[in-house]
Amino acid sequence: MTDHLTRRGLLRATSAAAIGSLAAGTLGACAMGGSDSKSTDAKGQQSAQNPLGVKEDAPLEVVIFNGGFGEDYAKSQEAMYKQRFPKAEIKHSATQEISKTLQPRFVDGSPPDVIDNSGAGQIDFNSLVSQNALADLAPLLDAPSIDDPKVKVRDTILGGVLPVGTYDATTLALNYTYTVYGIWYSEKLLTEKGWQYPKTWDEMIALCKTIKASGISPWTYQGKHPRYMSWPILSAAAKLAGPDVLLAIDNLEPNAWKHDAVKTAADAYYQLAVDGFILPGSEGMDHIQSQTEWCRGKAAFISCGSWLENEQKAVTPADFKMAVAPTPSLTAGDKLPFAAIRGTGGEPFIVPAKAKNLRGGLEYLRVMLSKKAAADFTQKVSSLTCVKGAADGLTLSTGLTSVTKAIDASGTDTFNWIYNSYYRKLERNLVDAACGDLFTKRITPAEFVLRCQQGADSIAKDDTIKKYKRS
Amino acid sequence: MRQGRRLFILTFLVPPLLLYAIFVISPYLQTFQIASTNWGGLTPDYQVVGLENFRRLIHDRQVWNALGHNAILLVVLPIATIGLGLFFASMLSVGGQGGRAGIRGVRGAALYRIVYFFPQVLSVALIGVLWREMYAPNSGLVNGALRAVGLGSLAHPWLGDPTLAFWAVLVVMIWSNVGFYVVLFSAAMQSIPRDIYEAAALDGAERGATLRRITIPLLWDTIQVAWVYLAIAALDGFAIFQIITDGGPGYSSDVIGLRQYSTAFGESHFGYASAMGVAMFFLTLSIVVPFLRLTRRDRIEL
Numbered sequence: 100m101t102d103h104l105t106r107r108g109l110l111r112a113t114s115a116a117a118i119g120s121l122a123a124g125t126l127g128a129c130a131m132g133g134s135d136s137k138s139t140d141a142k143g144q145q146s147a148q149n150p151l152g153v154k155e156d157a158p159l160e161v162v163i164f165n166g167g168f169g170e171d172y173a174k175s176q177e178a179m180y181k182q183r184f185p186k187a188e189i190k191h192s193a194t195q196e197i198s199k200t201l202q203p204r205f206v207d208g209s210p211p212d213v214i215d216n217s218g219a220g221q222i223d224f225n226s227l228v229s230q231n232a233l234a235d236l237a238p239l240l241d242a243p244s245i246d247d248p249k250v251k252v253r254d255t256i257l258g259g260v261l262p263v264g265t266y267d268a269t270t271l272a273l274n275y276t277y278t279v280y281g282i283w284y285s286e287k288l289l290t291e292k293g294w295q296y297p298k299t300w301d302e303m304i305a306l307c308k309t310i311k312a313s314g315i316s317p318w319t320y321q322g323k324h325p326r327y328m329s330w331p332i333l334s335a336a337a338k339l340a341g342p343d344v345l346l347a348i349d350n351l352e353p354n355a356w357k358h359d360a361v362k363t364a365a366d367a368y369y370q371l372a373v374d375g376f377i378l379p380g381s382e383g384m385d386h387i388q389s390q391t392e393w394c395r396g397k398a399a400f401i402s403c404g405s406w407l408e409n410e411q412k413a414v415t416p417a418d419f420k421m422a423v424a425p426t427p428s429l430t431a432g433d434k435l436p437f438a439a440i441r442g443t444g445g446e447p448f449i450v451p452a453k454a455k456n457l458r459g460g461l462e463y464l465r466v467m468l469s470k471k472a473a474a475d476f477t478q479k480v481s482s483l484t485c486v487k488g489a490a491d492g493l494t495l496s497t498g499l500t501s502v503t504k505a506i507d508a509s510g511t512d513t514f515n516w517i518y519n520s521y522y523r524k525l526e527r528n529l530v531d532a533a534c535g536d537l538f539t540k541r542i543t544p545a546e547f548v549l550r551c552q553q554g555a556d557s558i559a560k561d562d563t564i565k566k567y568k569r570s
Numbered sequence: 571m572r573q574g575r576r577l578f579i580l581t582f583l584v585p586p587l588l589l590y591a592i593f594v595i596s597p598y599l600q601t602f603q604i605a606s607t608n609w610g611g612l613t614p615d616y617q618v619v620g621l622e623n624f625r626r627l628i629h630d631r632q633v634w635n636a637l638g639h640n641a642i643l644l645v646v647l648p649i650a651t652i653g654l655g656l657f658f659a660s661m662l663s664v665g666g667q668g669g670r671a672g673i674r675g676v677r678g679a680a681l682y683r684i685v686y687f688f689p690q691v692l693s694v695a696l697i698g699v700l701w702r703e704m705y706a707p708n709s710g711l712v713n714g715a716l717r718a719v720g721l722g723s724l725a726h727p728w729l730g731d732p733t734l735a736f737w738a739v740l741v742v743m744i745w746s747n748v749g750f751y752v753v754l755f756s757a758a759m760q761s762i763p764r765d766i767y768e769a770a771a772l773d774g775a776e777r778g779a780t781l782r783r784i785t786i787p788l789l790w791d792t793i794q795v796a797w798v799y800l801a802i803a804a805l806d807g808f809a810i811f812q813i814i815t816d817g818g819p820g821y822s823s824d825v826i827g828l829r830q831y832s833t834a835f836g837e838s839h840f841g842y843a844s845a846m847g848v849a850m851f852f853l854t855l856s857i858v859v860p861f862l863r864l865t866r867r868d869r870i871e872l
Contacts, residue, residue, distance in 0.1 A: 131604065131614055198835050205612040222612070226838030230612045322730045323818055380707025382819070383727025388706055397708075524837055532820030539730070563608065563839060 131206065141456045150242045151465065156186035157456040159463060160211035162201065164218045165193035167406045168276075168446065168480040173215070175479075176472045180463050187459065196220040205232055210451035212460035216272070217446050223523050224272065227449070229565035233271040234450040239461040240270060245469040252468055260444035260485040263517050266567050273464050274444025275476075277483040279405045279423060279502050280330050281440050286420035286497070288315075288396060296424045298437045300335075300367050303427045307376040310399050316378035318371050319398035321386035325534035326526055328368065331402045332534075334426045334441050335364035337514050341434035345516040350568050351559045356552040365537065365544035367429055372538045382539050386410075394419065404445065408498035409481050421498035423505055439512035440505050444485050447520075521567045522558045529554030598851075604844040611840035623845035633846065636817075636824040639736060643743070643804035643825070644857070648797050650744050655751030655796070656789075658686060660781050662752065663759040664767050683756065686749040694746075698813025701742045705729050705814075729815055732822035739814050739823055743807065751796055758792040759785065794865050798858055805854055826850060 141157035143149065159180065163173040170193035177189045190211075194200045198220045204210045205222075210232075216222055227233050240253035240261070253261070257277055264272030282296075289296065292313065297303040307317035321327040337345050340360035347355035371377055378398040381389055387410075393401045394415050401407075408421050415421065425440040448467070450460035466472055473489035476482070481496045483489075483503065490503065506513070519526035533550035536542040542550065558564055605623055609616035627633055662679040676682075689697060704711045705728040713725035728738040762785070770780050786793065808827030811817065817824035817832070826846065834843035 131600075131607075131609055131616060202611055202835065202838075206614060208614065220835075223836065223838045226610050226612055230610045230615070230838075232612045322727070323816075325819070380713075380727045380730070383705065383707040383730030385702075388709070392708065527836075528821075532818075535730075535732075535819040541732075563842070 142458060147243075147248065149462075151238060151458045151462050153184060153458045153462045154456070155184050157459050158188040158190060159184075159213070159456050159459040160190040161192075161213045161463065162197070162211045162215065163191070163193040164197055164215045164221070164446075165195050166218045167410045168476075168482065172476045172479045175475055176463075176467055179469070179472055180466045183462075183466065184459075198222045205451065205453075208453050209455070210453055212450060212454040212456045213463045214449050214451065215275075215446060216449050221447075224266075224447070224520050225522060225565055228266045228271055228567075232452055234452045234454065234457055234460070236264075236270045236273060236450070236461065236464070239273075239464055242461075242465060245465060252465060255468060255487055257444075257485045257487055259442060259513060259515050262569060263444045263515070263520060264447055265569075266521075272447040272449050273468075273485075274447050275467060275484055276406075276444065276446040277442060277485050277506075278445035279440055279442050279505055280334065280403070281423040281425050281505060282331060283393075283401050283403050283407055283421060283423050284399055285396065286422045286501075287418055288399060297427045299431075300427045300429050304370060304374070307371070307374065311376060315396065316398040317376040318400045319378035319381045319384075319389045319393050320402060320538060321384070321389050322380075322382040322535075323385040324531065325382070325538060326531040327386070327402050328534045328538055329526070329530050330404075330441065331426045332361070332364045332368050333516060334514075335367060335429050336360040337441075337516075338426065338433050338435040338437075338439050339363060339429045342514040345514060346569065348555070349516055349518045349521065351518075351522075351555055351566065353556075353559075354552065356548055356555055361551075362544060362548050363429060365547050369537060369540075369544045369547075372540050377538065382535065405498070405502045406445070406482060408496060412481075422501040423498070424501075425505065425509070435512050435514070438505075438508040438510075439514060440509040441515055442506055442509065442513040443515040443517075517569065518555075522564065525554055525558050529557070601844045601847050601851075604841055605848045607841045608839075609841040609844075610838050611834065612838060616841065619841070623842045624849070626842065627845055627849060632821055632824065633826070633829055635821050636826045636829040639823065639825050640805055640807065642736075643740065643807055644801055646740060647743060647747070647804040648800040651747045651751055651800055652793060652796055654744065654748045655755050656781065656785070656793075658682070658748070658752045659755035659759060660777070660785055663756055664780070664785075683753065686752045688749065689746040690749045690753075692746075694809045695813060697742065697746050698810050701739075702729070702814050705738055730819060732819045735815050735819060736823040739811055742814065743803075743810055746810070747800065747803070754792060754796060755789060758789050762788050790865075794862070797865070798862065801857060801861070802854065805850065805857070 141154035143152050143154035143157070145152040159177075161173060161177060163170045170191075173193070174191060177191055181187065181189055192211075195218060197214065197216055197218060201210060201214065201222065216224075216227075240251065240256075242252050244250050244252045244255045246255070260274050260277065261270050263274045264270055284296065288294075292310075294306060294309065297306050310317040333345065333348070336358065337360075340358065344355070344358050344360050347358065378389075378392060381392075381398075384392065389398075390401060390403070390407065390411050391414050392398060394411050405423065408415075411421075423440075425438055428437045448464060450457060450464065454460050467476075468486055470486060470489050473484040473486035474493055476484050477490050477493060477495070477499075481499050483499065483506075490499075495503065530551050533542070533547050533554070536550070537544065537547040559566070606618055606620055607616040608619045608622075662675040662683055664675065692700070703709075707713060707725075707727040707730065710728075712728065716722060716725045726734055729735050766784060766788075767780065770784055775783070806827050807825045808831060811823055811825050811828055812831070815823040817828050830843045830846045830850070833839050833846065
């Protein structure tokens with residue numbers, strides 16, 4: 100070997116050296132994070148004013164999902180926190196991609212203190228929970244509330260909300276909004292035409308005929324996210340046979356989806372597709388496109404949650420009078436009354452177990468749960484919060500007024516299912532695909548039920564997915 | 571003197587090689603390591619599961635479904651893109667009426683060349699969003715145009731139909747790629763001496779024969795490079811599919827990159843997603859290497 104310097108030789112030598120040193124360092128500093136060093140979280144003096152023992156000057160980092168609700172409400176809630184802890188520096192950021200943005204920080208062990216883990220890019224809850232990445236919210240729930248120190252935070256929250264974020268009896272997520280899922284229509288359209296929102300499914304079909312004859316499509320749906328249509332099906336099934344149908348589905352019980360009530364409800368809604376009551380082209384539209392067609396009066400009914408009003412704010416005509424109604428009863432002998440509607444918590448806020456300012460994170464949620472913060476949220480984004488009575492006395496938009504009416508009418512008959520937060524993929528992919536095929540008549544209701552059951556069974560069989568039960 | 575020169579070269583070589591090692595080679599190596607674990611991607615904790623992820627991969631119907639779509643892309647995308655690219659390029663360079671001026675392109679060739687290149691200027695994200703709206707069933711340009719010319723019966727909810735969605739995106743992929751290859755092939759054609767074409771024209775060769783007998787053999791190197799690029803693009807396809815259909819309806823337009831992405835970021839199964847990555851690494855290698863060997867031809871000296 101001569102001492103002659105060649106380009107090739109140099110390249111070879113340097114790259115060998117680089118790779119060598121890298122291979123040595125790879126396992127130490129890799130994508131999977133370093134050693135699991137638990138940093139001691141910031142702690143201050145506990146007092147009546149500061150029941151969670153927040154360190155006054157500990158900085159607080161809040162990451163907000165910048166979706167239907169925007170980020171402005173969070174900024175004013177952060178100001179309220181700042182008022183209580185003027186020395187604390189607050190770092191605010193908002194993104195649509197929670198998972199992509201924050202996943203590396205979870206691995207690194209330096210997650211933010213509060214996260215609004217919502218939207219299509221949310222971090223899968225099943226993974227967060229099974230990897231013990233979330234802080235137990237019990238200290239917050241048992242702390243005195245801001246508005247009345249004699250009442251625990253837990254007791255200021257509407258029923259049915261905490262179970263959504265509870266996994267094996269530990270509450271790990273606070274679902275801040277109170278969301279109602281129902282059938283939406285324009286009150287103006289119905290009044291003008293002299294139509295009445297139907298209380299039974301037979302009336303619905305009859306009304307659809309009238310609507311179609313008048314040149315309007317009776318229904319549309321969020322075609323590219325057809326799971327929106329699984330909501331009225333499950334609601335109708337729960338009303339027909341009682342909410343235990345939903346319990347079985349959430350607990351992945353064998354043949355839960357094959358329950359007669361689910362099949363009957365699927366049959367009923369399949370009729371919309373068979374009779375041509377769905378706006379042509381709906382299956383090719385995303386949620387915004389179809390909801391916009393609905394706002395333009397091209398279709399009369401659409402299934403959605405109560406974020407709809409805020410999501411469509413920009414394109415809704417001023418006199419549209421958006422309103423929500425429960426799914427029509429399928430039979431005269433339904434177990435639940437017509438007024439029963441799905442009400443649940445949405446917009447899950449979490450405090451990571453490894454948050455540097457964990458106590459501050461919990462305190463921030465306590466601030467959010469004050470009536471002042473909740474009322475501010477409701478006014479800013481036309482959506483209810485899970486705080487009891489927080490919307491009392493506020494002037495609400497027409498859509499939101501109909502939501503509160505629906506909640507009051509439903510009362511203790513309000514029902515919910517949470518399999519979608521236990522097993523995200525089951526709703527987002529498997530049930531979604533089955534709905535898409537059902538409403539384009541590619542499969543029959545019987546096949547739909549079977550497909551959903553197969554999806555649930557595949558989740559039940561998959562031992563990489565942790566299972567949860569509720570009762 | 572020699573010392574100085576060595577130092578000089580090293581200063582220029584080491585930084586890029588180091589960057590390459592850190593940002594390209596190291597993630598590759600780590601993928602292999604992660605593929606053998608059940609790492610969930612949210613904590614540093616994981617267990618080594620050996621080849622379990624690969625065993626799962628073989629039985630995963632959705633992975634095979636996605637791979638099937640990539641296989642179609644692998645065949646159709648290069649053939650269609652190179653075919654159209656060659657056709658347009660030869661029309662632009664030598665397709666004009668052979669007159670006294672000799673061999674030249676069709677009228678307005680300079681304009682066409684710019685127009686074909688337009689999509690290349692747009693980012694993939696922009697192309698995706700643009701076409702998503704173009705395909706919208708009632709407000710979209712595609713159906714609107716069909717209805718306007720009286721072909722309303724051909725209007726479809728393109729992206730809502732599982733039999734069409736994949737092909738609709740494939741068309742977008744071809745559309746967005748052709749321009750680049752038109753320019754690439756046109757440039758390569760410049761190096762083919764005009765007199766060869768003139769001789770062929772004198773011998774009475776038609777355009778088709780000229781393309782087959784002269785252009786393609788003389789452009790073989792370039793075509794081969796194009797083929798490899800397009801094959802790699804076909805094995806990926808992640809961005810455009812994610813934006814336009816996100817794999818839907820159902821899984822009817824899923825591709826392997828998308829499957830990998832949603833397994834990692836949607837379901838937080840980073841170990842399993844890495845195993846898909848490793849499998850794809852070997853698949854890509856085993857497609858590209860034999861292809862390069864098979865298509866090796868002696869270069870024609872001009």
